[in-house]
Amino acid sequence: MAWTRRLLNTVCARRTQTDIEREIAFHLREREEELREQGMSAPEAARMARMQFGSRIAHIERTRDMDLNLLLDSLYRNLRFSLRSLRKSPVFTLAAVLTLALGIGVNSAVFSVVDAVLLRPLPFPESEQLVELGQANAKSAGNLIAPVRLEEWNRLNSTFEAISGYYQEDASELSGDMPERLRRAFVAPRFFQILGVAPALGRDLSAQEQSFSGPRAVLISDRLWRRRFAADPNVTRKALRFGRTLSPIIGVMPPQFAFPASTVDVWSGAGIDAPYAQGRDLTWFTGIGRLKPRLTLEQAQSNLAAVQAALGKDFPKSDGKLGVSLTPLKDSKVGGVRRTLWILFGSVTLLLLLACANVTALFLSRATARAHDIAVRFSLGASKGAVAGHLLTEVGVIAFIGALLGLLMASGTASLFRRLARDLPRLEEITLDWRILAYSLAAAAVTTMLCGLLPVLRSSEALGAVMNQSGRGRVQGRSKVQFTLVGIQVALAVTLLAAAGLLVRSFLYVGQVAPGFDADNVISFHLSVSWNETGQPDLRSRLERILEGMRAIPGVANAATSITLPGAPTDYTVEFKTLDGPGDPDRRISGQQRYVTPSYFETMRIPLLAGEMCQARAGKPTAVVNNSFARVYFPGETLIGRRLTQPGNAYIQPGEVVGIVGDARETGMHEEPRPTLYWCGAPFQPRVYFLVRADGKPSVVLSAIRYKLRELEPNRSVYDLMLLRDRLGDSYSNARLRGVLLSFFALTAVSLACIGLYGTLSYLVNVRQKEIGVRMALGASRAGIVSQFLMQGLRVALFGCVAGLCLVAAGSKLLTGLLFGVVPSDPWNAIRLLPVCWQ
């Protein structure tokens, strides 16, 4: 079709130009040759050929104009005509524009998230070379790296430019009026070089400042700089105070720098040479490395594994069984939400298809009404191409306006996602830019093709139909197509609805199971404690004093701490060994490990089934296990009194099991309780959850808790003070995001399908008015006619439902793994959908 070729010409104007240049160059050369054959000298021939041809540039331009002018001309004419005819039917235009705006807008919105989170490289130079490193241990879930080993890896490997690492903590900053919680990252040397980012203001950490014995120094985030120091350019003369030490600010990081997390406000040296950091069993670093150019992850993996194997020979006791784990940094940051986002994207694509079907049906109805008009144009000599071009322009105009409106809608995406999924990685990078704009316009173009195709194909038939005036046969034929379109809409809507139903039900299920503990009326919060306090002997008494203070508040029943949150998905599987008693030494015991205070069980209302409650005695740790642990690993044996240890963990001394408690869903509400062992003692990490059970409404004691904490620990900041229920909800925010958004999409889809059905039926009634009139005059009853149309609609809806359910059955595999408590082929789910079909 000449039309498409012209479009190609405009899009690739440069291509046309070089084509023309080549063509003319060929011409000149042929002429030159001919002149030479007539006996002219070469330079003379060249000059003559050029002279005869005239101004080359002018001719090239004129030729190109020929290619473009005609296109622009017809485009302009079509555009004007389309706008005029659309203005004449405002209701139709509005309906079509809104439908497409919704379809394209939602699609662009989700695409902007997919693009920012999944498609774009991380915001570092050559970010595809960045790798997250860990030490792999078959016996433990942790993959943190010992500082000594981190330095050895960096020194001995040959595939990385450099290897570094970091860890984080929440610290109280004391230079202001109130202690303020700031997230701190402690970084090993080479950290900023690996990321390829330099401070926007000030300088990087020096080698002395990286050292344990060197001077203190911190880099701060752009956000903190603006908030606390009003973007003062002389901020490098100021300092932050953590505990008793004053840390001078030496620089400000650029605004878009958000590593290791967007919450981090302060970076300082990790003092990797500290005397306490020399043990090979003490692990707390997450590693990052930058691959040398053109090396693959596999090469780095095998090289680093060889390095670690050599270390295993030198230090068989600590390193013998350690491996290495390498993950592309991007995967480790966004891998967890990949499926959720693609599923959302898939569902909005279905929604866009549905909107297309809807608009196509609208256009078909309109084309019928305008069949006469089109026939007149044909008979006046318009070509098929011209009529098609006009129809496509009309659809294109609508799609374009729809896309612009949709972009407006998409501009609110970031804030919506921020509300629905606070922990979505790279959330701060979601922006509307030319990529999203280009995507929306491309979506509009595809939509134009999709929506325009059927009406264009049909328009040529209109000619014959009008010519022989056999109106009835035509309506029958066309209504089949329109009912098919409605059927497609219903099928797509049902698919979305079923998926949304499954996701929502599985999300609700989280709140409905009996988890083995009681999360109601429990308040949780964090208190800023730093890493170097964890080794201090008075930490336990300090924690105990805080818990006592909590219990003293009227209205508080009990208080406890735990490193993990019960019911929030946390997998911390380790291997245990029995130290005494009968049983073969090869027995593998692997279970969940938890660190709690003895009051945890009473606070969470987990019952003690046998033995006694553990005690937080110094030097002689005790533990309790849950029922599953005893049943699975020690069936028919006495477990109480046995001593267990966790090999390879320097923080854990062998401890005695003193009691058995009830099963609780520690690893997540959606999972059956797993074998679990609880150590009762001081936590080995600063970030612990404080759990406070209120007698009645927890809101009553919230402020009392704050007040008490200020009195007990004036130099620490309290943060994330919230109800355990809410926090559990947050830890399922991915599920919530999927559920909420998919429900919204599904409801939109259903209403679009309803509108589609209504539109098609009312159009049919309209077209067949004459026929109905005749039948009524011949004595047909009103009810008979109404029921005839109704049955027609119901039949289509039913077929759509069945087709949709088939789609669901076929696509439900995509959802497995995202669902808990329901199976994708759940018959109840399908049955619940039926009433919707009978709308």
Next chain:
Amino acid sequence: MGTKRNDILQGTLDLLILRTLASRGKLHGYAITAHIHSVSNELLRVEEGSLYPALHRLEQEGWVRAEWGTTEKNRAARFYSLTAKGHKQLHAEEASWRRLTEGVDRVIRFA
């Protein structure tokens, strides 16, 4: 050679191109000028600069089709050929040209 009075009358270039392509099949631009030049007994000479805009316009109208090919000397050139639409157009233009010349002829003879 230089410019002579026998440059092609405005508006007849399309006709000449279409006619040439109808009788000779696929030709590149240079061959079209050469053909018109020789068939007209060297009476007509296509102004080379206006040939290509014309060819491209005919292409956009859908009367000729263009594609890249190689000449017998193995050079890349853009070859033009007539489409079905072009044939129709040729007949129409020939008819109108005949009417025009007949009319002009009559005026010259009888006026």
